[in-house]
Amino acid sequence: xxxxxxxxxxxxxxxxxxxxxxxxxxxSLIDVISNxxxxxxxxxxxxxxxxxxxxxxxGLIGLNMMRIDYSGNKTxxxxxxxxxxxxxxxxxxxxxxxxxxxxxxxxxSWMILDANISGDSKDACTGTGACWTYIKVWFRxxxxxxxxNEFHWRINTAFILVIALGFVxxxxxxNLKKYLALYYVIIYPIIAYLVIYYLISGGSFGLQWVETGAxxxxxxxxxxxxxxxxxxxxxxxxxxxxxxxxxxxIKYISICYIEFxxxxxxxxxxxxxxxMFPMFLPEDFFMDKLVxxxxxxxxxxxxxxxxxxxxxxxxxxxxxxxxxxxLGMGYWKMHIFVILPQALKLVIPGIANTxxxxxxxxxxxxxxxxxxxxxxxxxxxTNPKWLGFAMEGYIFASIxxxxxxxxxxxxxxNLEAKYKTER
Amino acid sequence: xxxxxxxxxxxxxxxxxVVLIFGFLTINAQTNMDNRGIDFGFGFLSQESSFDVQFSLxxxxxxxxxxxxxxxxxxxxxxxxxxxxxxxxxxGVIIGVARLSSNYLIKNSAAWYVEFFRNIPLLLQxxxxxxxxxxxxxxxxxxxxxxxxxxMTVKGYxxxxxxxxxxxxxxxxxxxxxxxxxxxxxxxxxxxxTQGKQIPxxxxxxxxxxxxxxxSFLFGGVSLEFELPQLKKLSKISYIYEGxxxxxxxLIALVLALSLYTxxxxxxxxxxxxxxxxxxxxxxxxxxxxTPNQVLKLVIMPxxxxxxxxxxxxxxxxxxxxxxxxxxIAYPDLVLVFAGTAxxxxxxxxxxxxxxxxxxLTISLTIAAIMNWYNKKIEIKEK
Numbered sequence: 001x002x003x004x005x006x007x008x009x010x011x012x013x014x015x016x017x018x019x020x021x022x023x024x025x026x027x028s029l030i031d032v033i034s035n036x037x038x039x040x041x042x043x044x045x046x047x048x049x050x051x052x053x054x055x056x057x058x059g060l061i062g063l064n065m066m067r068i069d070y071s072g073n074k075t076x077x078x079x080x081x082x083x084x085x086x087x088x089x090x091x092x093x094x095x096x097x098x099x100x101x102x103x104x105x106x107x108x109s110w111m112i113l114d115a116n117i118s119g120d121s122k123d124a125c126t127g128t129g130a131c132w133t134y135i136k137v138w139f140r141x142x143x144x145x146x147x148x149n150e151f152h153w154r155i156n157t158a159f160i161l162v163i164a165l166g167f168v169x170x171x172x173x174x175n176l177k178k179y180l181a182l183y184y185v186i187i188y189p190i191i192a193y194l195v196i197y198y199l200i201s202g203g204s205f206g207l208q209w210v211e212t213g214a215x216x217x218x219x220x221x222x223x224x225x226x227x228x229x230x231x232x233x234x235x236x237x238x239x240x241x242x243x244x245x246x247x248x249x250i251k252y253i254s255i256c257y258i259e260f261x262x263x264x265x266x267x268x269x270x271x272x273x274x275x276m277f278p279m280f281l282p283e284d285f286f287m288d289k290l291v292x293x294x295x296x297x298x299x300x301x302x303x304x305x306x307x308x309x310x311x312x313x314x315x316x317x318x319x320x321x322x323x324x325x326x327l328g329m330g331y332w333k334m335h336i337f338v339i340l341p342q343a344l345k346l347v348i349p350g351i352a353n354t355x356x357x358x359x360x361x362x363x364x365x366x367x368x369x370x371x372x373x374x375x376x377x378x379x380x381x382t383n384p385k386w387l388g389f390a391m392e393g394y395i396f397a398s399i400x401x402x403x404x405x406x407x408x409x410x411x412x413x414n415l416e417a418k419y420k421t422e423r
Numbered sequence: 424x425x426x427x428x429x430x431x432x433x434x435x436x437x438x439x440x441v442v443l444i445f446g447f448l449t450i451n452a453q454t455n456m457d458n459r460g461i462d463f464g465f466g467f468l469s470q471e472s473s474f475d476v477q478f479s480l481x482x483x484x485x486x487x488x489x490x491x492x493x494x495x496x497x498x499x500x501x502x503x504x505x506x507x508x509x510x511x512x513x514x515g516v517i518i519g520v521a522r523l524s525s526n527y528l529i530k531n532s533a534a535w536y537v538e539f540f541r542n543i544p545l546l547l548q549x550x551x552x553x554x555x556x557x558x559x560x561x562x563x564x565x566x567x568x569x570x571x572x573x574x575m576t577v578k579g580y581x582x583x584x585x586x587x588x589x590x591x592x593x594x595x596x597x598x599x600x601x602x603x604x605x606x607x608x609x610x611x612x613x614x615x616x617t618q619g620k621q622i623p624x625x626x627x628x629x630x631x632x633x634x635x636x637x638x639s640f641l642f643g644g645v646s647l648e649f650e651l652p653q654l655k656k657l658s659k660i661s662y663i664y665e666g667x668x669x670x671x672x673x674l675i676a677l678v679l680a681l682s683l684y685t686x687x688x689x690x691x692x693x694x695x696x697x698x699x700x701x702x703x704x705x706x707x708x709x710x711x712x713x714t715p716n717q718v719l720k721l722v723i724m725p726x727x728x729x730x731x732x733x734x735x736x737x738x739x740x741x742x743x744x745x746x747x748x749x750x751x752i753a754y755p756d757l758v759l760v761f762a763g764t765a766x767x768x769x770x771x772x773x774x775x776x777x778x779x780x781x782x783x784l785t786i787s788l789t790i791a792a793i794m795n796w797y798n799k800k801i802e803i804k805e806k
Contacts, residue, residue, distance in 0.1 A: 082527035089526045096528045249434035253441055263787035264780045265744035271762050272780070275772040279455050280448040360544040367750065374547055381554065391555040398543045398551065405542035 017065045018076055024062030028055035029097070036102050056094055063090040122386060134389040135396050138380050142396070145216015145371055154207065155219050158199035162192050162226070181341075189230045196223065212290040218400065220372040221362045224294060229355050231298040236305025241335065243310055254306070261303035266361050269300045274368040293365050297358070304354050312347035313339065346419065352412030356405055373397050452773065467769050468493070474764050476755045478671050489765055496760035497782065503677050503756065504743040510682035511742065512735075515689025522694045533690070541687040546748055548684055553676035553752045563654060564662040572651055574664055579671045581652035581664040588646045596639040603635075604628045673754035677746065685742045689735055696731030697723075729801050736794050740787055747783070757782060 031042050032055050043054045063084050071077055083093040114129030117136060125131035135142075144152050165188060172180065200223075202209050215223070242254030261269075273296035274289070281287060316339060324334040363374035371379055377393040380386060456463060468490040475485050479495040480502060521533035540548070558577060561567070566576040574581040587593065611624045639645045652667035700723055708722040709715075749756035750763060762779045766772060 082525075085525055089524075089529075093526060093528050096532055247430065247434045247437075250437045253437055259788070259791075260784065263784040263791075265747040265758075265783055267747045267750060267758055268762060268776065268780050268783060271758070272776050275766065276776045279452050279773060281455075282451055283454060283458065360542075363544050363546040364748070366546075374544070374550060377550070390558065391551075394547060394551040394555050398547055401544050401547060402539070402542045405544075406538060409538075409542060 014068055014071050014073070014076075017068065018071070018073070021062040021065030024065070025059050026062075028059035028062065028094070029101075031055045031058075032098050032101050036105050055098065056091070059094045060087065060090055063094070130392050130395075131389055132392065134380075134386055134392050138376075138386070138393075141217060141380065142373055142376050143217045144219055145376060146214040147210060147216065147219075148208075148214070151202075151208070151210060154199050154202070158196050159219070159222065161195050161199070165191055165195075185234050189227075192226070192230065212288050215290065216371040217376050218373050220365075220370065221359065224290075224297065224362050224365060224372070225355070225359045227294050228297045228301055228358055231294070232301040232305045233351070235298065235302035236309055237340075239302060239306035240309035240313060243306065244313055258303045258306050261300050262307070266297070266300055266364055267367055269296050270364060270367050272296065289368060290370065293368055293370060297361070297365075301354065301358055304357070305351065308347050308350035308354055309343065311350060312343035315346060316343055349412045349416035349419070352408060352415060356408045356412065359408070360401070360405060373400070461770065463773065465774055467771055467774070470769075472765065472768070474768065476760055477753075478674070478755055489769070492765055493757070493761050493778070496755060496757035499754070499760070500743070500746055500749070500756040500758075503674060503681070503749060503754065504739075504746045506674075507678050507681035507685065507742055507746070508739050510678065511685040511689055511738075514682060514686035515735075516693050518686060518690035519693025519697070522690065523697060537687040537690055540683050543684075545680060545684050545745055546751060548680040549676060549748055549752055552679045553673065557672045557676055562662065563664055572649075574652060576664070577672070578663065579669045580675055581667050581669050583649040583651050584666070584668045586648045586650050588648075589644050592643040593636060593639050593645045596635045596643065600631050600635040603631055607631070671754070673749070673752050676752060677749050677754050681742055681746060685738055685745075688738045688741075692731050692734045692738065695734075696727040696729075699730040700726045732801075733794060733798060736790060740790055743786060744783060 034040050034042055041051065043051045046054060064087065066076065067080055067084055067086075067090075068076065069080070071080075084090050110129045112129070114127040115132055116125045116127050116129070117132040118124055119133050120137050121133075122131075124133045140149060140152065144155060147155065168183070172183075198204060199207070200210070200215070201212070239254045239257055242250050243258060245251050245254070270293065273292045277292055277296070278287075320338060320342065321334070324338040329338070362372055365372060366375035366378065374397060377390075377397055380393060381390050469488050471486055472489045472492045473485045474492070476483055476492065476495050478499065480498045481491075481495060483491060483495045518533045518536055521529050522537070524530050524533070560575055560577040563574070563576045563578055566574045569575055572583050607627060608624055611622050614620050614622065640647075650666045652664040652669070655663055655665045657663055704722055704726065705718060708718040713721065746756060747758045750759040753759065757779060762775055766775045769775070
């Protein structure tokens with residue numbers, strides 16, 4: 001006759017142990033939940049530190065009882081495999097669950113339950129929670145900076161136009177596809193520049209002139225990062241090719257350029273653009289602050305771009321070069337028709353990552369006095385009517401930036417996965 | 424002939440282009456400076472700076488020179504980078520290992536940690552810690568003691584200072600301990616290779632590391648006292664802690680933001696490194712008869728480190744460069760002290776910005792050179 005060991009969980013006494021174990025875990029969770037949400041301590045009859053450790057000990061015993069290998073019960077097996085492989089894992093599981101439960105009520109009440117969003121002045125914020133009224137009132141400033149309210153449609157239209165023009169490539173006719181690269185590298189930047197210049201800056205076609213000092217908020221982030229991206233890409237390509245060149249002078253000039261910009265922090269580059277750059281320009285030559293910043297960031301990012309493109313060039317098999325040469329192609333023909341089309345396809349994820357870094361770097365332009373989102377927050381924070389809402393502002397900005405950057409990183413990850421399988 | 428033209432013409436054109444650009448810029452700068460009556464030169468470095476710096480590692484006052492102000496800024500930059508590198512490494516390794524855990528909850532918490540902190544601009548994180556989170560701390564008189572002796576207040580973190588007597592004796596003892604451990608290791612390795620004998624090196628090393636400094640306390644006349652921070656009333660409503668070391672909130676915010684942000688990248692490097700060691704290696708090592716500890720120490724770690732170290736050093740370099748964001752919250756680092764205050768006072772834009780950039784460039788290139796050397800050294804040499 002087979003004896004059943006009641007002290008050690010096994011397949012034979014699975015029912016008893018799994019029920020008792022899950023019951024104990026449930027009790028420990030209930031204890032923590034009631035502690036966090038209802039502020040009642042169910043285990044107050046226990047002495048001090050034991051009372052706070054009680055749910056952990058109880059949960060650990062419960063999980064230990066539930067740990068039965070190959071139990072035959074699908075749910076139990078899955079649970080054991082994922083969160084309950086050994087005692088150490090069980091403790092970590094419980095600690096994570098408990099801390100999530102503990103953190104929920106205060107953050108919920110601060111962000112939603114006790115928060116205010118009605119009204120349009122500081123007085124509307126009476127609760128102990130967040131004051132989203134502040135965000136509501138300042139929303140347009142955060143998005144458009146000091147740009148006059150009645151002209152915001154101009155920024156919106158310009159963005160929609162630029163984005164629409166960017167998608168032209170997808171709808172091009174088959175026989176025009178060969179000009180696609182030409183379109184994106186030369187024609188598109190020019191058109192985009194003209195659109196942004198005439199629509200957002202204004203000054204002609206009956207549109208009122210708005211100086212760049214008034215631009216700001218999130219739209220400025222987009223403008224700066226957009227222009228830097230489309231300018232730094234061709235520049236980076238030139239330096240990437242230069243670094244792989246056989247001609248020593250060109251090679252070393254490219255190496256110096258790339259290593260110089262990669263070695264200095266962006267903030268000093270921006271300092272340079274604001275205090276040093278005007279000294280290097282001809283006397284009566286005035287250059288707008290925004291243009292100087294875009295040039296500085298473009299030069300800076302081009303070095304990073306060049307390294308990414310160089311990676312793509314290097315990963316092409318040698319046979320591609322040899323084949324192109326054996327067909328009698330010269331340097332430029334070989335690169336334009338054989339090497340670059342393949343290499344650029346490979347580096348799209350890397351370029352997306354560079355662009356991501358670029359977007360994350362744009363808040364730095366506050367050092368030269370341009371107020372994009374982070375700069376506008378600093379401005380709003382010191383407004384005497386709205387003192388004391390720094391937390392709300394930074395959380396709002398973080399959420400916005402997080403959504404943008406997360407979407408972009410996921411997109412670049414997908415691209416990477418896609419091109420990996422294609423090769 | 425055709426070949427020579429093909430080879431030299433582009434190079435000559437490129438050099439000419441670079442020379443022309445530099446010439447154009449220099450001539451412009453020359454005329455601009457002549458017009459404004461500024462002369463070019465580094466003589467200002469020895470002049471009296473006459474500004475104060477809030478926080479510095481070396482003694483500094485307004486009567487010191489600009490060169491010393493530069494040194495103060497550089498040391499502050501290195502300090503914040505050093506502390507952040509330590510924290511981001513610890514955090515990064517923990518998170519990177521956690522991402523490979525078999526536990527669903529741990530794996531996903533670590534993944535969300537990485538996604539969360541990586542995708543928020545560093546500057547926003549610094550602002551958040553400095554202007555929002557640290558401002559919510561209690562005033563000095565209301566602060567609770569952490570670990571009984573340290574105080575986290577809105578004015579900074581106060582910790583006890585160590586007051587040493589005969590510190591040099593203690594340091595010599597530490598140095599002697601390290602040297603004797605190295606000698607012992609070499610001896611043990613030699614013994615193992617020639618005679619096959621094993622001696623517990625780790626145990627002996629720990630013993631040496633404890634005993635030698637302890638001896639310095641007993642016989643070397645070394646003594647250590649702690650100076651605790653004491654609450655002091657400045658005026659009716661204003662209190663401050665005196666004694667001990669005070670870490671300014673700028674430093675804390677910067678270290679927090681830098682280490683949290685960079686730890687996500689370090690975590691990814693660690694994960695990639697451990698994933699990069701193929702499973703066969705582990706199985707092969709186990710089947711040869713190595714213990715799990717030996718497998719980790721002799722087979723997995725050397726291979727994983729080869730993948731982990733180069734990108735991680737790159738992240739350390741990025742962290743050092745990112746520490747220049749300190750200027751945004753008025754932590755007196757190189758950029759704020761030198762490219763900010765000193766530049767405002769002297770107006771020597773070209774000289775100061777070049778010095779600042781060259782300093783960062785030197786740090787970057789030095790570390791890059793060391794890294795290249797190291798990579799060459801640990802490269803798998805195939806015969």
